[in-house]
Amino acid sequence: MLPARLTLVSAEPVSDEQLMLRYRDGNAVAFDELYGRHRGGVFRYVLRQVGLRSAAEEVFQEIWMNIISSRARYRVEARFATFLYHVAHNCVIDHFRRKTPLHLISLDDDPEEAHQVAGPDRDQPERAVALRQSAAKLLNALALLPPEQREVFLLHEEGGLTLEEIAGVTGTGRETAKSRLRYALARLREGIEHEADIA
Amino acid sequence: MKPTLPEDRELEKTGSEVSERYRAGAQDEPPARLDAAIQAAARREVEQPRQRRNWQMPASIAAMLVLGVSLVLVVRDKEPPLPSLEQPAADEAKLAKSAPPQLAMKTPPKPRANFHREERPSRERSARPDREPAARDEAGAAQEDAAASGAVAQSAPAPAPAAPAAAGQAKPAEQEQARIAESSDSSPNKKDKVLADAAKESRSGVQALRKQEAAAPARPREWLDEIDGLLRDGKEAEARRRLLDFRQQYPHYALPERLQALLPPEAAK
Numbered sequence: 001m002l003p004a005r006l007t008l009v010s011a012e013p014v015s016d017e018q019l020m021l022r023y024r025d026g027n028a029v030a031f032d033e034l035y036g037r038h039r040g041g042v043f044r045y046v047l048r049q050v051g052l053r054s055a056a057e058e059v060f061q062e063i064w065m066n067i068i069s070s071r072a073r074y075r076v077e078a079r080f081a082t083f084l085y086h087v088a089h090n091c092v093i094d095h096f097r098r099k100t101p102l103h104l105i106s107l108d109d110d111p112e113e114a115h116q117v118a119g120p121d122r123d124q125p126e127r128a129v130a131l132r133q134s135a136a137k138l139l140n141a142l143a144l145l146p147p148e149q150r151e152v153f154l155l156h157e158e159g160g161l162t163l164e165e166i167a168g169v170t171g172t173g174r175e176t177a178k179s180r181l182r183y184a185l186a187r188l189r190e191g192i193e194h195e196a197d198i199a
Numbered sequence: 200m201k202p203t204l205p206e207d208r209e210l211e212k213t214g215s216e217v218s219e220r221y222r223a224g225a226q227d228e229p230p231a232r233l234d235a236a237i238q239a240a241a242r243r244e245v246e247q248p249r250q251r252r253n254w255q256m257p258a259s260i261a262a263m264l265v266l267g268v269s270l271v272l273v274v275r276d277k278e279p280p281l282p283s284l285e286q287p288a289a290d291e292a293k294l295a296k297s298a299p300p301q302l303a304m305k306t307p308p309k310p311r312a313n314f315h316r317e318e319r320p321s322r323e324r325s326a327r328p329d330r331e332p333a334a335r336d337e338a339g340a341a342q343e344d345a346a347a348s349g350a351v352a353q354s355a356p357a358p359a360p361a362a363p364a365a366a367g368q369a370k371p372a373e374q375e376q377a378r379i380a381e382s383s384d385s386s387p388n389k390k391d392k393v394l395a396d397a398a399k400e401s402r403s404g405v406q407a408l409r410k411q412e413a414a415a416p417a418r419p420r421e422w423l424d425e426i427d428g429l430l431r432d433g434k435e436a437e438a439r440r441r442l443l444d445f446r447q448q449y450p451h452y453a454l455p456e457r458l459q460a461l462l463p464p465e466a467a468k
Binding site: 023026027028031032035039040043044047057060061064065068069071134135136138139142156157158178181182185186188189192 | 210213214216217218220221222223224225227228229230233234236237238240241242244245246
């Protein structure tokens with residue numbers, strides 16, 4: 001997490017767009033606040049698609065460098081999250097173009113990677129184990145989704161984007177995005193139930 | 200996401216269960232060293248002056264200027280020099296004097312703007328009837344006849360009159376040159392006036408030649424048809440004269456027998 005000194009102290013929550021405008025005007029603290037809000041979501045968005053943590057870190061850094069370098073040209077034309085995930089989408093695509101084929105994480109094959117993806121241990125061991133098992137099942141099902149459906153789900157979950165915004169980021173229509181999200185959710189639920197039946 | 204349609208709400212409801220499970224395990228975050236690196240880069244970007252991008256605008260302006268100036272220079276070099284008011288007239292006079300009449304007809308001077316013809320006062324033309332080439336009047340009369348009768352064949356004067364016309368044109372030019380030579384020791388104003396007069400005279404002669412050339416048959420076949428027309432009208436002498444002109448213009452053209460009979464034996468071969 002970010003150090004406490006980096007968070008902005010303000011009575012009213014400042015929007016992402018305002019923070020980015022402040023950063024554009026030279027306020028580096030505003031960037032830190034903005035980064036703190038989105039770092040986890042963007043990282044997971046990348047990690048779930050790229051698979052390997054090292055590759056995800058590389059892409060993640062590239063995304064934020066793009067945001068930093070484009071600060072002078074930034075204009076509020078849409079939500080900042082839409083802009084950010086648009087950049088992330090393009091960086092992930094570039095990554096796949098550079099390094100095909102896609103390497104999907106199998107949580108069963110590599111316990112170390114599975115540990116990395118599933119997240120840190122919780123304070124309560126039993127609950128942590130249950131959550132990890134549930135998340136592992138879901139992540140397994142997520143990894144098996146077609147890339148387009150997986151991306152739509154991640155944009156929805158991690159970016160909090162609307163269907164219209166997802167359509168804008170992925171360059172598709174709203175109905176296509178909705179259809180992909182519906183299929184993704186259905187398959188993920190099936191995957192969870194299937195794992196439960198096997199267990 | 201705030202669903203507005205029923206199916207969107209259903210989608211949201213379906214997704215909520217999956218979302219809950221997903222979020223329970225979605226704890227992956229970037230390492231602290233990556234956070235530090237990105238935040239340091241963000242600070243460097245803010246602290247650095249924007250000089251490194253400042254070269255782009257001046258460089259592009261300079262490139263555009265260089266391109267524009269070089270284009271202007273290239274275009275200006277390729278453009279032919281504009282003729283001065285008196286230079287073409289002198290050239291035309293020289294051409295009329297030195298070149299044979301037919302050659303002078305075949306290589307008319309570059310067309311100039313119409314204002315030369317339009318600006319010339321009509322009284323000047325009437326004031327010097329002796330210097331107007333006779334061919335000009337003939338051509339004008341012939342064109343008027345043609346316009347009245349509608350007969351194209353009769354309206355076209357032969358190229359042969361162009362020769363005397365050119366000769367007639369050359370004479371005034373010579374006279375003017377002689378006049379210029381005589382008046383070389385006179386006052387500059389007078390000299391300029393003489394030069395301007397000579398230019399106008401030469402121009403009018405060249406224009407008459409152009410008219411004649413335009414009125415003359417463009418092709419031998421048309422010319423011969425015109426001669427046939429004269430024969431049909433009973434103008435045998437005129438037809439013979441035109442045929443001689445034709446033979447002079449096209450010495451190797453194979454004439455029909457009926458026309459060969461009109462020519463003298465030495466010209467018919």
